[in-house]
Amino acid sequence: MRSHEKIILGLFFADEDNLVFDHIRYSENFSDMKINDIKMLSYRFLGPVFLTAATSMGGTWEIEFIEASLTLQDTAIDEADVLQSFFTLNSSEQTQEGTTNLFALISTPYTEDVKLISDEISKYIHPSIIQSKIVNENLLGERFDFNRLINSELERGINLIEYSLGGSRKAYWEEEHKYYCVGLIEREIGQDKRVSNLYTFDKDDPLKKLYLNYIPSYYVMAILPDYYENLINETIKVYDKKGIYPNIRNIKLKYQDKRVIYLEGFTFEKNISKSYGVILVEQFEESKENKYLSDYKKNLRLILDRHKDIKESLNLINPHFTSERWGTISEKELNRIGLILDKSE
Amino acid sequence: MDNLAIEEIYKIEKDKLLRYYEMLKGQFTYAGTTQIIAQFLVNQSVSSNYNHIYNTLVYFKDRLQEGKSLLDLAFEWIRAQKIRLEYKKYLGEAQYPHNNLSLAVDDCIFKFFLEYDEYIRKLLKKDIKEHNLSALYEIFFSPYESKNLNIQDILERHIDNVPTHHHETQKLNTNIIILRSGLSIIIVKDYEDVLFARKEEKLRKEIKFKKKIEEEPGIESKFEGSLIERMIKTYCISNEELSEKEIENAVSQFLSSYFKFGNLYNFDDFKDLLIQNLADDIHSGLSEKLKQSNTLENIKYLILNVITIFRKTSKAKRLDGMAWKKDLTPVLKTFVLKFIDKIFE
Numbered sequence: 001m002r003s004h005e006k007i008i009l010g011l012f013f014a015d016e017d018n019l020v021f022d023h024i025r026y027s028e029n030f031s032d033m034k035i036n037d038i039k040m041l042s043y044r045f046l047g048p049v050f051l052t053a054a055t056s057m058g059g060t061w062e063i064e065f066i067e068a069s070l071t072l073q074d075t076a077i078d079e080a081d082v083l084q085s086f087f088t089l090n091s092s093e094q095t096q097e098g099t100t101n102l103f104a105l106i107s108t109p110y111t112e113d114v115k116l117i118s119d120e121i122s123k124y125i126h127p128s129i130i131q132s133k134i135v136n137e138n139l140l141g142e143r144f145d146f147n148r149l150i151n152s153e154l155e156r157g158i159n160l161i162e163y164s165l166g167g168s169r170k171a172y173w174e175e176e177h178k179y180y181c182v183g184l185i186e187r188e189i190g191q192d193k194r195v196s197n198l199y200t201f202d203k204d205d206p207l208k209k210l211y212l213n214y215i216p217s218y219y220v221m222a223i224l225p226d227y228y229e230n231l232i233n234e235t236i237k238v239y240d241k242k243g244i245y246p247n248i249r250n251i252k253l254k255y256q257d258k259r260v261i262y263l264e265g266f267t268f269e270k271n272i273s274k275s276y277g278v279i280l281v282e283q284f285e286e287s288k289e290n291k292y293l294s295d296y297k298k299n300l301r302l303i304l305d306r307h308k309d310i311k312e313s314l315n316l317i318n319p320h321f322t323s324e325r326w327g328t329i330s331e332k333e334l335n336r337i338g339l340i341l342d343k344s345e
Numbered sequence: 346m347d348n349l350a351i352e353e354i355y356k357i358e359k360d361k362l363l364r365y366y367e368m369l370k371g372q373f374t375y376a377g378t379t380q381i382i383a384q385f386l387v388n389q390s391v392s393s394n395y396n397h398i399y400n401t402l403v404y405f406k407d408r409l410q411e412g413k414s415l416l417d418l419a420f421e422w423i424r425a426q427k428i429r430l431e432y433k434k435y436l437g438e439a440q441y442p443h444n445n446l447s448l449a450v451d452d453c454i455f456k457f458f459l460e461y462d463e464y465i466r467k468l469l470k471k472d473i474k475e476h477n478l479s480a481l482y483e484i485f486f487s488p489y490e491s492k493n494l495n496i497q498d499i500l501e502r503h504i505d506n507v508p509t510h511h512h513e514t515q516k517l518n519t520n521i522i523i524l525r526s527g528l529s530i531i532i533v534k535d536y537e538d539v540l541f542a543r544k545e546e547k548l549r550k551e552i553k554f555k556k557k558i559e560e561e562p563g564i565e566s567k568f569e570g571s572l573i574e575r576m577i578k579t580y581c582i583s584n585e586e587l588s589e590k591e592i593e594n595a596v597s598q599f600l601s602s603y604f605k606f607g608n609l610y611n612f613d614d615f616k617d618l619l620i621q622n623l624a625d626d627i628h629s630g631l632s633e634k635l636k637q638s639n640t641l642e643n644i645k646y647l648i649l650n651v652i653t654i655f656r657k658t659s660k661a662k663r664l665d666g667m668a669w670k671k672d673l674t675p676v677l678k679t680f681v682l683k684f685i686d687k688i689f690e
Contacts (some may be wrong), residue, residue: 096512124455124521130521150576159448160455163441 008083008107008239011158012042013129013150016098018050021147023103023154023160026239037238044231046103049090059255060099060214061205062092063224065118068232068246069108073268081241085112086232095130097277102126104161105235113169117161121218127155178290179261179280182211183218185225185328186310190272198222198326199314203340207320214281215260216253218341221279222328224251225262241339247275258282263293265300276300276310289318307326351464355427359420366416379403382419390489391422399495401484404496408473417468425485432457432486436532437539449536452523458482462520472516473502475523476503482527488535489580503527568619570599570626573681577630580685587685589678596677597670599623604666611663613657623677627684634690644684651680 010024022042026035049063067087086107093100094319104121132153137144188195200218201208215221225248232246251262264277278300283290296317303313311323326341327333366385373381383399392398402415410416432453441448462478467480480499487494507526510517572595580587603609603619624645631639655676664672 052583120455124451124459127518128521131517131522135507135519135522138508138510156447156451159442159445163448163452330635 004134004151006109007162008086008105008235008241009104009158009162009165010038010041010127011154011161012046012101012105013154013332014046014049014101014103016095016100020046021150021154023101023151023158027296034238034240039240041105041231042103045088045105045231046101048220048227049101049103059093059216061220061253061255061260062101063088063090063251063253065114065250065252066228066232067114067249067250069231069249069266070236070244070246071268072243073245076313081244082109083107083236083241084109085244086236087112087114089114089118089121091118091126091158093126093130100130102124102129102157103302106161106165107236107239107241110163110166111169113167115172116164116167116170120160120164121157125160128156129153136283137227167338168200176292177259178283178292179296180211180290181278181296182208182281182320183221183279184310184314184317185222185262185264185277185279186271187226187275187277190270193272196222196226196328198328198337199310199321199323200326200341201320202324205320205322208341209344211281212342212344214284215279216255217338219334221260221262222326222337224333225264225275225277227329245273247273248277261293263296263300265297265304267304274304276303289320315338322328351461352424355424355431357420357427359425362420362423363566366419369557377413380404382415386419386422389423389426391426392489392491392494394494397496401494401496405477405481408470408477410468410470412467421465421468422485428457428461429486429488433535436535439536439539441536444536444540446533446536450525450529450532453532454528458523458528459523462524466520472506475507475509475519476500476526479503479507479523481525482524483531486514486528486531488531494540512541561605568599568602568622568626569602570595570623572598573623574626574630577627577685577688578632578690581630581632581635584689589682592672592681592685593678596681597674600670600673600677604670606665606667608666609663610666610669612661612669615669616652616656619673620645620652623648627681631688647684648680 005027007025010022013021015021020042022039024038024041026038030038064245067085070083070086088103088105090101090103093102102121102125104117106117121308129150132149133146136149183200184200185237186195186197186199198221201211212218226249227246229246232248236244236246247266248262248264250264253260253262259282261280261282262277263273263280266272266273266275278296280293280296299316303310303316314321314323326337328337354467365388369385369388370381373384379399379402383402384649386398386402387393387395402418405418406415409415409661417447432593435456436449436453439449439450439452439520465481466478469481477500480496480503482502483499484494484496493499507519507523510519576591576595579585599622603615626637627644628636628641655673659672661668661672
């Protein structure tokens with residue numbers, strides 16, 4: 001097997017007009033249908049990136065990072081594919097004409113140095129695309145061919161990322177921040193079961209209104225985990241990786257100096273995956289409810305291990321939450337969130 | 346990365362260098378500052394060409410940030426040699442798939458020069474034309490033995506490659522293109538040198554291995570008994586008595602010419618060869634007259650008898666060369682001793 005057949009690697013570039021260009025590694029043995037499905041991944045992964053821009057109130061949010069944990073669940077498979085990491089990274093850059101996004105889809109059999117790859121994308125590959133465009137446009141004038149340039153840049157970029165994969169992960173010093181939880185998402189997924197609910201403040205609580213300014217919207221936050229988990233699952237299937245299933249672990253979003261983290265924990269019992277995830281806003285004012293990520297991780301694990309109704313555990317996450325359940329699956333339910341929770345007045 | 350990080354990673358002994366510079370200043374009281382700094386840099390082995398260094402200093406003198414001096418530029422020139430050393434060490438170990446030169450350029454720029462670019466720009470005026478920077482990189486990071494580091498020639502080459510771009514009055518960031526323009530040729534040349542050195546090393550190893558194989562004895566190689574032949578020849582002429590030690594040495598040399606320590610030999614593979622070669626050497630040492638009474642066939646028959654008796658006591662089929670030598674030396678020594686004793690009978 002060639003080395004790149006063991007990994008999933010794609011680089012998607014969306015220009016100022018949201019035109020998408022991609023460079024994706026896949027096996028030469030894949031059928032045309034499979035290749036078509038793979039080619040669609042760029043649009044599907046970038047979809048919510050555009051969506052946050054479209055639905056955000058007062059700002060273009062970036063989905064910076066999505067990480068899923070992969071578990072071996074199908075014991076009937078003779079030989080399961082070994083994949084250790086699954087994550088996506090997105091770099092957004094402002095140009096004179098608008099925002100451009102460079103999105104990387106990575107899954108490998110190793111525990112990757114995410115920071116190194118993130119730096120490669122945001123500090124080298126993405127600026128290189130923008131700068132090459134400026135310089136070449138200027139030098140070549142009418143002869144400038146953007147398609148040619150972007151294909152060459154994406155190939156350079158993907159080579160650089162691929163070369164960095166599998167390296168030893170370094171420990172980086174990072175300032176520890178405290179976060180405030182603005183919502184908890186409960187999800188249960190099984191063969192014939194699909195439940196997803198959001199718990200948050202009361203619709204009239206001033207805290208709901210206050211924190212709405214620090215997230216893209218309750219609507220966007222409610223759909224992201226389910227959307228990306230399904231998409232990652234489909235990606236794994238389309239690449240013929242057998243016996244492994246994803247669970248969203250982490251989604252990071254940012255807008256200017258605002259930071260949102262979605263953090264999820266899960267259990268898998270009796271063929272049902274049960275998960276709880278918290279929507280966290282980086283601390284901007286002192287509050288006794290602000291906690292470190294490690295505290296939230298611990299509390300999520302506690303809730304999952306208790307096997308009790310979530311309503312009894314909401315206090316652990318945020319005492320201001322009510323037990324009102326906001327469904328997040330059907331369009332009707334989501335529209336309700338949009339109409340009521342995302343109402344800023 | 347701030348100034349401190351680059352200065353910490355690539356440390357130069359600034360105090361020591363400063364003391365040395367002050368000493369030079371004391372020696373060359375008649376010379377101007379630029380001349381002394383040029384001499385200082387020649388002595389620090391940044392380049393062998395005084396004029397090239399001097400002209401570079403003169404060119405950049407008016408392009409330095411306020412508060413920075415030519416001595417600061419000189420220190421950075423020295424630090425650049427340290428960075429080059431580290432980068433070369435890294436390149437020496439790098440294994441780029443398909444020896445992808447473009448990847449080598451991107452990887453080295455990202456790992457060694459991207460943050461350095463941010464650092465070195467603080468030394469130069471903000472409105473400096475970009476080709477000055479790419480020219481400076483070429484000068485700083487070219488190998489010591491580079492023939493042409495004439496600043497004017499280099500600037501001429503760079504001026505059209507990397508024009509400075511502006512949006513309204515603001516200079517656009519094209520740092521990656523500048524880095525590629527200044528360093529691509531150097532990195533490619535350095536990596537090609539690494540590849541060449543690896544190829545040479547591989548070839549050297551192959552030749553060594555081939556030679557070793559050729560030197561290794563095979564069943565087709567010969568026992569060389571030149572000492573036995575000479576000893577018998579001398580005896581036939583002088584008739585002087587031979588010591589046991591002399592005979593033992595000759596037999597030992599005969600066996601050593603074939604058996605090697607660490608190699609295993611089957612008895613049946615060397616038996617006939619040993620009989621034939623020993624008989625040849627003994628027969629060849631005899632005078633013409635003695636050859637008539639001791640025919641080659643006769644000698645071979647005598648040796649065969651000795652070996653057959655030896656084989657009755659030693660049943661080993663496969664032994665190390667040294668073991669065969671140890672076992673056969675006393676047997677053949679006794680045979681040669683007896684043969685010489687009866688030679689004139």
